[in-house]
Amino acid sequence: MVDTGYWPEGPAFSDLEFPNNSSGRLAFGPPPDKFSGICMAGDDFPASTCNNKVIGCRYFLDGVGGQQRVKELWPTESISCRATDGGSVTHGSHTGSTAAGNYGIVSDNPSYQGSMSGMAPAARLAIYKASWGSDDGGYASDFVAAIEQATKDGVDVINYSMGAAAELSFSTPVETAFRHAAAAGVFVSAACGNTGPGPYTIVDTCCFQGWCAAAAGGDGNLLKPDITAPGVSVVAQVPNYNGYTSRSMSGTSMSAPHISGIAAVVMSKHPTWSPMAVKSAIMTTAYQTTRTGPPPSQKQAFGGPFDFGAGHVDATLALDPGLIIDSGAPDWQRFMCGISEVPHNTWDQHAECRPCQVALADAACAPSKYESMTAAQVSRCVACDPSNFNTPSKPEWNGVLATANTGLQPSEVYSGTVEVSEYSHRLQVVLPPGVWSYVRFATFNDDVSGWNGVLPDFSSINLQVFKPDGSSAGVSANDYNSDEQVNLENAPGGTYTVQITADTEEAISFKVHVWALNFTAAAASTATLTSSPSVAALAKAASGAPLQVDLTFARLLADGSSAGQRYLGAVVYSGQPGGVYRRLRSVKTLVSLV
Numbered sequence: 001m002v003d004t005g006y007w008p009e010g011p012a013f014s015d016l017e018f019p020n021n022s023s024g025r026l027a028f029g030p031p032p033d034k035f036s037g038i039c040m041a042g043d044d045f046p047a048s049t050c051n052n053k054v055i056g057c058r059y060f061l062d063g064v065g066g067q068q069r070v071k072e073l074w075p076t077e078s079i080s081c082r083a084t085d086g087g088s089v090t091h092g093s094h095t096g097s098t099a100a101g102n103y104g105i106v107s108d109n110p111s112y113q114g115s116m117s118g119m120a121p122a123a124r125l126a127i128y129k130a131s132w133g134s135d136d137g138g139y140a141s142d143f144v145a146a147i148e149q150a151t152k153d154g155v156d157v158i159n160y161s162m163g164a165a166a167e168l169s170f171s172t173p174v175e176t177a178f179r180h181a182a183a184a185g186v187f188v189s190a191a192c193g194n195t196g197p198g199p200y201t202i203v204d205t206c207c208f209q210g211w212c213a214a215a216a217g218g219d220g221n222l223l224k225p226d227i228t229a230p231g232v233s234v235v236a237q238v239p240n241y242n243g244y245t246s247r248s249m250s251g252t253s254m255s256a257p258h259i260s261g262i263a264a265v266v267m268s269k270h271p272t273w274s275p276m277a278v279k280s281a282i283m284t285t286a287y288q289t290t291r292t293g294p295p296p297s298q299k300q301a302f303g304g305p306f307d308f309g310a311g312h313v314d315a316t317l318a319l320d321p322g323l324i325i326d327s328g329a330p331d332w333q334r335f336m337c338g339i340s341e342v343p344h345n346t347w348d349q350h351a352e353c354r355p356c357q358v359a360l361a362d363a364a365c366a367p368s369k370y371e372s373m374t375a376a377q378v379s380r381c382v383a384c385d386p387s388n389f390n391t392p393s394k395p396e397w398n399g400v401l402a403t404a405n406t407g408l409q410p411s412e413v414y415s416g417t418v419e420v421s422e423y424s425h426r427l428q429v430v431l432p433p434g435v436w437s438y439v440r441f442a443t444f445n446d447d448v449s450g451w452n453g454v455l456p457d458f459s460s461i462n463l464q465v466f467k468p469d470g471s472s473a474g475v476s477a478n479d480y481n482s483d484e485q486v487n488l489e490n491a492p493g494g495t496y497t498v499q500i501t502a503d504t505e506e507a508i509s510f511k512v513h514v515w516a517l518n519f520t521a522a523a524a525s526t527a528t529l530t531s532s533p534s535v536a537a538l539a540k541a542a543s544g545a546p547l548q549v550d551l552t553f554a555r556l557l558a559d560g561s562s563a564g565q566r567y568l569g570a571v572v573y574s575g576q577p578g579g580v581y582r583r584l585r586s587v588k589t590l591v592s593l594v
Contacts, residue, residue: 001099001257002146002160003092005059005083005129008049010093010245012101012118012237013125015053019102027102028052028124037126037153042080049081053102056126056153057081060146063139064132074133081129083239090238092129094249095161097237099257100125100264105237109244111423112235116246119261119315120268126155131162138162140173147177151184156267159260160190161253170336183329187267187275189259191252192225225309226279227286229262231255232462232477233501250462250477262315269319274326281321286311405551407526408569411442411513418461418502418510426499429514433493437519438570441465441486441498447511448482461510462501468494482510491516515568522572531571 006013017024030052037056041047050057059081061070067079076084083092097105101118128146131138143162150158158181160174170179178188234254241247259282266278273281288311418425431439443463462477463484473496476484502508524531530552551571 001092001096001125002128002130002143002150002158002162003095004090004131005078005081005092006054006057006096006125006127007083007090007093007237007239007245008045008054008081010097010101010237010239011105012093012097012116013051013054014102015051020104020106026052031055031124032154034154035124035126037150037155040081043078043082045078045080045082052124054125054127057129058127058146058149059129060142060149061130061132062145063141063143070132077132081127083129090241090247091161091249091253092127092131093238094234094236094247095159095253095257096125096127098234098254099123099157099159099261101237105246107235107246109235109246112246112248114235116236119258120264123261123264123268126150126153144173144177147174147181147188151181151186155186157260157264158186158188159257160188161256162191179329179332182275182332185275187260187263187278189256189263191256227259227283227309227313228311229255229258229313231258232475259313262313262318265315266318273324274328276328277324277326280323280325282313282318283310284323284325285314285317285321287314288312403531403571403573404522404524405526405529405531405571406517406519406522406569408528408567409515409517410565410567411515413565414498414512414514416500416510416512418500418508420507424499424501426497427512429496429498429512431491431493431496431516434518436491436493436516437489438515438517439488439491440513440515440568441496442513443482443484443500443510444513444566445482447513449507449509460502461508463512464499464501466497466499468492468496470497513566517568517570519570519572522570528567529569529571 011019011022014022015026015028016022017027019027028051032055035055038058039047039050039056040058042059045057059079061067061079064070064073070077070079074084078084083090097116097118099118100120100123101116103117103121105116107114107116128150130142130146143160147158147160158178160178178190181188231252231254232250233248234250235246235248236254238245238247262282263278266281267273270278270281286309412429414427414429416425416427429441441463443461448461460478461482461484462475463486464475465473465486465488467473473488473491474486476486478484498512500510500512532550532552
């Protein structure tokens with residue numbers, strides 16, 4: 001577990017037969033011979049703290065600036081693998097116990113009665129603390145050091161619930177460390193860091209080693225997420241949090257350890273499988289419909305590949321997938337060459353890149369031949385250089401372009417309160433009859449009581465929207481944040497239900513903003529906005545230069561501050577381009593004033 005440390009006294013991390021009362025015989029034998037890790041001593045954490053359940057522990061802080069800097073930034077932090085009580089540093093204990101916590105741990109939190117279990121309760125844990133003060137208090141250099149050390153120590157699975165910045169690259173230091181771990185036979189499950197729903201809000205690229213796991217979300221990039229796993233209101237072991245040692249947390253951070261634990265179980269049944277074979281087993285057995293639904297059908301779709309990847313994980317079916325699809329380091333290297341993560345002028349130094357080098361030298365792959373290519377030729381050339389197809393910066397595109405806009409529309413504002421006894425609160429939102437091109441439901445930090453912008457002492461809510469037929473339209477559950485969005489396209493009119501969930505010990509008031517936009521009614525000049533070119537106009541792209549679209553505010557917006565309104569609009573593009581590089585038909589840009 002590469003995270004914020006853990007709570008060693010937690011029953012989920014005990015090696016005894018009856019972990020709830022720390023009694024009984026040892027339930028685990030000695031650590032496996034293949035594991036060469038250590039139990040690193042530190043503050044309130046002697047080297048004897050590890051046991052036969054948590055068999056190793058190290059911490060990494062050179063990147064953040066060493067012990068003195070950690071104490072300056074987070075005075076209550078322990079310079080050890082110990083997770084400090086309360087707040088967001090409960091993160092590591094929560095993810096660790098979700099992945100491999102002991103079975104049957106009784107929750108002491110009256111809000112979450114029952115027992116808890118990790119996905120792989122018989123698995124051992126090794127803790128690599130690289131995030132300090134909170135789950136976003138780490139540096140890439142420390143994460144890389146932790147991943148590399150875990151690989152050297154002989155772990156089988158790495159869970160990385162740290163999320164990611166919005167960088168779509170396969171060669172960042174952390175991604176490179178993941179790739180090296182996978183090449184060494186280590187399965188990696190990484191949280192996607194989903195800030196969506198919305199395009200490009202699932203940002204972790206880790207395509208080689210295993211997973212980008214999502215809890216819920218809208219459109220991700222082309223490859224991500226790989227899979228969806230439970231990530232909303234997950235109850236697990238934590239240090240003291242408001243007097244309790246179990247709490248509910250939501251986010252992709254909670255999804256990743258579900259996959260880690262399931263992967264460990266699959267690997268125990270198939271010990272000779274590679275990380276990618278395990279990945280294949282989990283992806284190809286996932287399901288894409290809800291378990292229950294309205295009559296007459298008992299199942300219904302809950303999204304698409306950009307929402308959930310291969311689907312929702314099915315732990316039982318993954319144990320016996322039938323066909324598995326494998327790949328290894330040479331395949332990943334060829335992929336890196338194909339997307340130019342390996343510069344063209346260094347391809348001769350990489351054996352895996354040489355076939356691509358030959359293909360690109362082939363006259364059949366010249367851009368002028370693309371229109372007359374056979375399917376086989378397209379496949380071969382695209383595999384080596386997909387940037388030659390459908391790339392906006394190519395100079396050969398020309399055609400006509402027209403814009404229109406919906407104007408900036410004020411939000412309809414709905415207010416509510418989640419009472420302490422409720423846990424969640426529902427509102428009814430009625431969209432007028434017809435089909436709406438784009439509908440957004442959103443909440444904002446500033447509209448939620450208790451928000452002060454300082455972690456962890458603020459109120460965080462989650463947003464879920466249900467369609468008129470009762471099925472889920474989408475969920476937004478950001479970690480430690482109340483900026484949530486659910487966006488719908490081509491949404492029919494009717495009564496939608498908005499559910500706000502809050503894990504809190506005090507009443508939380510909130511506002512939900514709703515916009516419904518109609519693209520077919522867009523015009524070049526509206527009451528609030530003018531877009532140009534407003535009529536069909538010949539536009540020719542220069543190499544590397546984008547086409548320019550001008551937006552002008554036509555008049556001052558009405559003051560909606562008294563009603564707490566915010567504004568949203570859309571600019572719609574249409575055109576008939578020539579050539580094969582741009583197939584622009586009906587795309588949009590959203591403009592918001594919030």
